[in-house]
Amino acid sequence: MKKQPVVNNNQLCLVRIQGIKDAMEVLSGKWKFHILGTLMLGENLRFMDLLREVNGIGRKMLSKELQDLEMNHLITRTVLDTKPVTVEYSITEFGKALYPGINEIANWGIAYRNAIYKKE
């Protein structure tokens, strides 16, 4: 008789796993946390602002990541009637709800680095 999965077979676990899956789908890639983190610090940033603030990102990636985030309702994109045209990006309530999570992860990262550096 074949063995069956045993741990994740109750409803709560399945929902939790699905939650992780959904979140990761929206937040996947090298830059999303960075961009959101930056938009949390300074709201209403423009494209070129973000290009400067998010260290290392190129315009193509930034453009793509912003489109993804907008499509997933984490940020909004507003074209302003200025000359030349400027575009403002800001974080939505959905995005803001990620703040505690991102913060936890950031703090973990800081603690992790300290611990590893002390050890090695």
Added chain:
Amino acid sequence: MKKQPVVNNNQLCLVRIQGIKDAMEVLSGKWKFHILGTLMLGENLRFMDLLREVNGIGRKMLSKELQDLEMNHLITRTVLDTKPVTVEYSITEFGKALYPGINEIANWGIAYRNAIYKKE
């Protein structure tokens, strides 16, 4: 004169960004949150257990991801002197420290899914 970055120029922000970077480096990929999430639910799982529990993963990916996680001190690998040999994986204190973060992310994912489904 060229414009300079303005938002992330203080020490706190830089440390925070670095924390996110470090964390993401260790947690990158499609499966790490899943594997850690599973190891949080049932400690001391064996390779084949994980292969069954982590829905959709293949043996090659699992093998690679477990090696990564072990290298980064998030899990431990213990070979047991049984016949046939069995190998137990369990989460370390470092890994456990991620629990609140992963939990936050999972809850966000659940809320996100509910909200999006209601809307559309």
Added chain:
DNA sequence: TTAGGTAGTTTCATATAGGGAACCGGTTTC
């Protein structure tokens, strides 16, 4: 002896991520 268990690795693919550089069409400042 056949099927299934243990824990992986190897090989051969494709898919996706990520990045540099040039380009577009416009505006503004020196």
Added chain:
DNA sequence: GAAACCGGTTCCCTATATGAAACTACCTAA
């Protein structure tokens, strides 16, 4: 008029991620 700004897009390339299937090697129970 040249250089710099605005917000991107397009082309071309490499690197990494991911996956299916076969293989190793050995053990056990029916």
